[in-house]
Amino acid sequence: xNRTVLDLWVGLFVIAGIGALLFLALKVGSMSTVKAGSSYDxxxxxxxxxxxxxxxxxxxxxxxxxxxADIRFDNETYEAAVTLRIDKRYAFPKDSSAAIMTSGLxxxxxxxxxxGGDEHKLEDKDRITLxxxxxxxxxxxxxxxxxxxxEGAPQ
Amino acid sequence: MxxxxxxxxGRRTIEGVWRIGFAARFFGVMLLHSGTAFQRLGLTIxxxxxxxVLSLTIILVSGLFVGxxxxxxxxxxxxxxxxxxxxxTLVALSLVRELGPVLAGLMFASRAxxxxxxxxxxxxxxxQLSAMEMMAVDPIARVVAPRFWAGVISMPLLAALFSAMxxxxxxxxxxxxxxxxxxxxxxxxQGSVDFTQDILNGVVKSVVFGVAITTIxxxxxxxxxxxxxxxxxxxxxxxxxxxxxxxxxDFVLTAFMxxxxx
Numbered sequence: 001x002n003r004t005v006l007d008l009w010v011g012l013f014v015i016a017g018i019g020a021l022l023f024l025a026l027k028v029g030s031m032s033t034v035k036a037g038s039s040y041d042x043x044x045x046x047x048x049x050x051x052x053x054x055x056x057x058x059x060x061x062x063x064x065x066x067x068x069a070d071i072r073f074d075n076e077t078y079e080a081a082v083t084l085r086i087d088k089r090y091a092f093p094k095d096s097s098a099a100i101m102t103s104g105l106x107x108x109x110x111x112x113x114x115x116g117g118d119e120h121k122l123e124d125k126d127r128i129t130l131x132x133x134x135x136x137x138x139x140x141x142x143x144x145x146x147x148x149x150x151e152g153a154p155q
Numbered sequence: 156m157x158x159x160x161x162x163x164x165g166r167r168t169i170e171g172v173w174r175i176g177f178a179a180r181f182f183g184v185m186l187l188h189s190g191t192a193f194q195r196l197g198l199t200i201x202x203x204x205x206x207x208v209l210s211l212t213i214i215l216v217s218g219l220f221v222g223x224x225x226x227x228x229x230x231x232x233x234x235x236x237x238x239x240x241x242x243x244t245l246v247a248l249s250l251v252r253e254l255g256p257v258l259a260g261l262m263f264a265s266r267a268x269x270x271x272x273x274x275x276x277x278x279x280x281x282x283q284l285s286a287m288e289m290m291a292v293d294p295i296a297r298v299v300a301p302r303f304w305a306g307v308i309s310m311p312l313l314a315a316l317f318s319a320m321x322x323x324x325x326x327x328x329x330x331x332x333x334x335x336x337x338x339x340x341x342x343x344x345q346g347s348v349d350f351t352q353d354i355l356n357g358v359v360k361s362v363v364f365g366v367a368i369t370t371i372x373x374x375x376x377x378x379x380x381x382x383x384x385x386x387x388x389x390x391x392x393x394x395x396x397x398x399x400x401x402x403x404x405d406f407v408l409t410a411f412m413x414x415x416x417x
Contacts, residue, residue, distance in 0.1 A: 003197070010200050013208045017312025020319035021358070027341070028247050028322055029348040055349075 038088050040124040041069060044098040044111070045079045050134025052100055052109045058084050060113040065090045068111060084111060093118035097130035109134060178374045185303055185373070188296035198301035206267035206302070207309030211316070213262050218317035221254060222246060222324025229325075230333050242335050243344035246325030251348060251357045252413070255318030257405050260364035263310055264397040268372035271302055272393040275376030276386035299377065303369050310365025311358050318357065356412045363408060364401050371397040
């Protein structure tokens with residue numbers, strides 16, 4: 001086969017391959033991994049995180065503003081320390097509160113950020129003090145049954 | 156009787172170890188001579204035409220059909236749970252993470268790997284390799300290294316094309332034929348496929364498979380007994396061994412890449 005024809009085919013092949021990779025990167029995947037430098041980390045402590053997992057979204061008013069970067073157990077306070085990586089474009093007041101929510105009845109868990117009223121903004125390595133733990137279904141049912149039993153008990 | 160049996164076992168073990176050692180040395184020498192593959196880029200491009208461009212038909216067609224089947228089967232299963240909206244996620248994640256690299260690897264092994272083995276085995280049988288050595292041309296640098304790098308470069312491109320075609324197939328069946336909402340299909344997909352986690356790991360997998368398949372194919376060809384039977388046996392071994400190696404490596408890589416993430 002002629003050398004130039006061969007070169008042409010291989011060139012087309014490489015272009016098609018790179019095009020496929022670009023298609024995967026742009027159309028299929030989201031380049032959503034927030035890059036270091038364009039985000040800041042804040043730590044929130046929870047009594048119980050339920051089924052929260054790393055990379056779960058952090059939402060405020062329903063909009064994704066960041067992701068859960070890290071979850072670890074604090075052996076001194078016996079709490080879960082959750083690191084939230086929030087996009088630099090979104091600044092939150094210092095007294096914002098974080099709650100673990102569930103999308104739908106059995107959907108994935110995410111962190112809901114509720115903005116507070118402080119004039120100072122959260123910065124890198126800050127802590128969110130106002131937190132609300134995940135609702136554990138078993139506890140909820142247990143409380144409900146306990147309450148019902150109390151109601152029905154003879155006075 | 157048991158003595159002869161034990162002797163046979165010992166001989167086979169020694170031969171196996173010797174072959175592994177020979178393959179490792181072959182791999183090392185091939186890497187050492189890789190410079191020529193890039194100095195004389197024409198050789199590598201020529202081999203990319205034979206192992207990459209000529210594999211395109213089978214890769215594109217099988218990718219499209221795998222994606223279409225995934226769309227049909229995935230829809231059938233997902234709609235039982237009322238979550239047809241996750242079809243895009245299912246198709247994209249299974250293709251990008253697993254099926255793309257693995258199936259493209261298997262296709263590549265049977266389409267290009269067998270051809271490489273047969274070609275080199277025949278070159279050896281007709282003493283072309285010895286003739287090169289007589290002319291002070293190193294056959295590893297002139298014949299083997301360009302084929303190796305051509306395979307290593309082609310494999311991730313083929314795997315990406317396979318995944319892209321598969322997603323297109325899933326889209327055709329899921330959205331066009333069955334009628335899953337187009338916006339949900341793409342946005343659910345984009346929401347759950349991560350670039351570094353899923354796509355780059357898939358590319359890494361396909362590069363590893365490319366290295367494994369071409370090395371096995373080249374070694375089997377280079378090591379083939381110089382007879383018609385020898386070459387045919389080596390070609391068969393290439394396809395069997397490299398398919399098994401691809402599947403085993405895939406398990407190991409998956410265990411490393413996706414353990415602990417959801």
